[in-house]
Amino acid sequence: MRAANYLDLAPYRRSTVGFDRLFDLMNNATQDTSDPYPPFDIERLGDGTYRISLAVAGFRPEQLEVVAQQNQLTVKGHKPETERQVEFLHHGIDTRSFERRFQLADFVIVQSAALDHGVLTITLKREVPEAKKPRKIDISSPSQTQAGDQPTT
Structure with missing residues (x-):
């Protein structure tokens, strides 16, 4: 069911x-989705421009990986186990490893990724190639076609 x-x-x-x-x-x-970690926002910045923001507090840039392949964006975070055991009185900042996938529409490319104050920001842009953009097709009438096919003397 x-x-x-x-x-x-x-x-x-x-x-x-x-x-x-x-x-x-x-x-x-x-x-x-059963696991909402890490939390994220998706914003539309303008015509064909988007931004994904992921809350990745506690991760350094070298512990994060952003991979765009075909129509999928994958963000991975790997936090190695600390050798030093820390006794937490309250442990509210989750720093477990994660993998979050986003399906991208055709012709959406990743422009940039930046980590600032614990927020990973990925900027996306839709860039349609000229060959894929709509083009107007001229419609001719049968009389124009016949007149154009006759040789001039």
Whole structure:
């Protein structure tokens, strides 16, 4: 049995061609993730520009890894076990290792990543290649085509 928040996209699958990946992504996005660590925000900065901010307090830049491959962004944090045993009176800053994945739309690239005050900020930009941008197609009439095909003497 599926979860209550399952979205049935079967009617749309029947009337579209080539959108299977999109529908799979939509179904996966509605699934509840059991581990919300580390917390993150996704912001739209402008037309085609986005920023992902992850709260990674306690991690140094060399303990973080950001990898963009095809349409997936993976952020990993690895905190080695400390050799020195510390006695915490209260331990509220979670510094466990993690792996967080983000699905990226087509033509979205990672522009930069920066760590400042315990927040990892990743800036993304959608850059559509010229060959993939819409272009206007001129429509000719049959009389223009025939006149253009006749040789001039």
